[in-house]
Amino acid sequence: MRQDDCYQLGEVIKTHGLNGEVGILLDVDFPNEYQNLESVFLEQQGKLIPFFIDTIQVNNNKALVKFEDIDSLDSAKTIVKSKLYLPLSSLPSLENGQYYFHDLVGCEVFEEKSKLGDVKEVVDLSGNQLLVVDADDKEILIPLKDEILISVDTINKKIQVSLPDGLLDIYND
Structure with a gap:
């Protein structure tokens, strides 16, 4: 997946607890629409890497996320400050006259x-x-x-x- 084919959903801002959970800052108009996400792309060393979501709890413009295979504080630290992306094709369609x-x-x-x-x-x-x-x-x-x-x-x-x-x-x- 190329970054040009995606939009930025947010950023990992901190670790949470000892089991690999992270706090996400969502940079979108309607954060609750992302409550059922199954996966996202994280920017790692300039490349977009798919990460699958075990659990996500959205609260206003923040979310608490547990990714598959991120099971410790140390592994969670490696993704802090990573930007999250989703494909442009996943954006909801807009009414006539609206735009992103x-x-x-x-x-x-x-x-x-x-x-x-x-x-x-x-x-x-x-x-x-x-x-x-x-x-x-x-x-x-x-x-x-x-x-x-x-x-x-x-x-x-x-x-x-x-x-x-x-x-x-x-x-x-």
Whole structure:
């Protein structure tokens, strides 16, 4: 499985107890939808390795997980800080007009007919989601707000925005 074919589910943040359980921080909108996971991919030395789940208990955005073959504190320590991934194909389908953040990466961003740049990534800073747009080797941060995003076309990879007055001036020298 390639990382490009997956989305990040979360990260192993700590060990729990002596029998190999670990605490997971889930980086998803609806953590309870992952209560019945059977397996995940863990990033180990740059590769995605499948890990099968014995038990999982989800509580808000955290989960307590016991993986098969991770039976001691020492073996659990080896996976702390590992990122967890699931295949993109496992994502629930969305209603018309909805999108996942990873769908926005690579989209061209326009204000009226003027191209501002291409979306490099979407970041979440304390609950404020921002488009990181590469505009002629400058990085522009655009808030993901309904009043700013006029239209999002993930099929044609185009986003139309209406920026607040002065936003672009911040990035001009």
